[in-house]
Amino acid sequence: MDEIKTxxxxxxxxxxxxxxxxxxxxxxxxxxxxxxxxxxxxxxxSGLAGLFVAVACDPLSVVxxxxxxxxxxxxxxxxxxxxxxxxxxxxxxxxxNQNLDQIDLFDVIIAADCLFLEQYHDDLISxxxxxxxxxxxxxxxxxxxxxxxxxxxxxKAKENGxxxxxxxxxxxxxxxxxxxxxSSPNSIYNHDLHRPLL
Numbered sequence: 795m796d797e798i799k800t801x802x803x804x805x806x807x808x809x810x811x812x813x814x815x816x817x818x819x820x821x822x823x824x825x826x827x828x829x830x831x832x833x834x835x836x837x838x839x840s841g842l843a844g845l846f847v848a849v850a851c852d853p854l855s856v857v858x859x860x861x862x863x864x865x866x867x868x869x870x871x872x873x874x875x876x877x878x879x880x881x882x883x884x885x886x887x888x889x890x891n892q893n894l895d896q897i898d899l900f901d902v903i904i905a906a907d908c909l910f911l912e913q914y915h916d917d918l919i920s921x922x923x924x925x926x927x928x929x930x931x932x933x934x935x936x937x938x939x940x941x942x943x944x945x946x947x948x949x950k951a952k953e954n955g956x957x958x959x960x961x962x963x964x965x966x967x968x969x970x971x972x973x974x975x976x977s978s979p980n981s982i983y984n985h986d987l988h989r990p991l992l
Contacts, residue, residue: 812990813837813838813840813842813843813906815965815968815990816904816990817843817846819843819934819936819968819992820846820850820904821846822965824851826934827851827902828852829852829854830900831853831899831900832851832857832900833856833857833858833859835860835908836905836906836907836908837859837865837869838906839860839869841860841872841873844869845873845883847904848883849876849879857883857884858886859885859887859888860887861887861888862887866885872885888921890921891916891917891921894920894921899927899931900925900931903922903925903931904935905935905937907937907990908935909944910940915946916950918947919947919951919956922951923956936990936991938985938991940987960992961991962991
């Protein structure tokens with residue numbers, strides 16, 4: 795029960811489509827991560843995007859984290875399983891806005907589908923603000939709009955001094971898949987729930 799009170803458990807259910815898209819985005823844009831200190835937050839039990847950065851993007855270091863202890867344990871196991879392909883990658887439990895002074899700053903933070911629980915927006919914003927290197931740190935968040943969840947997060951983030959850019963068409967393959975699913979008459983695809991924006 796304590797786990798439910800301190801962190802979200804959705805990352806232990808499956809690898810969500812936004813995490814797959816984030817991993818693809820990272821692999822297709824290695825220059826954004828090369829020789830940088832990178833952290834994936836809300837990585838779920840796989841840490842897929844963080845592992846992609848570690849394998850394909852030549853980062854300086856990677857930390858893969860989740861607030862759920864079971865997910866953080868799985869991340870540690872995935873790092874061990876992939877240790878022949880990666881270097882300087884660490885997994886950890888990171889509960890947003892807690893014990894941040896014990897963590898190094900990052901050049902880049904990545905996250906997937908972490909905006910839908912609005913009660914965590916303030917903690918996420920505080921965490922990003924604390925962990926990103928001032929002046930040039932950047933966060934890449936890939937998530938669907940999910941009603942007003944994304945727009946509410948963007949508004950709060952701007953109020954806290956973040957410069958925000960929302961990009962719909964950031965990858966040719968993702969856009970092609972979106973158009974295909976959108977035009978299929980029998981598709982259960984819902985733009986608001988399924989289309990990950992950057």
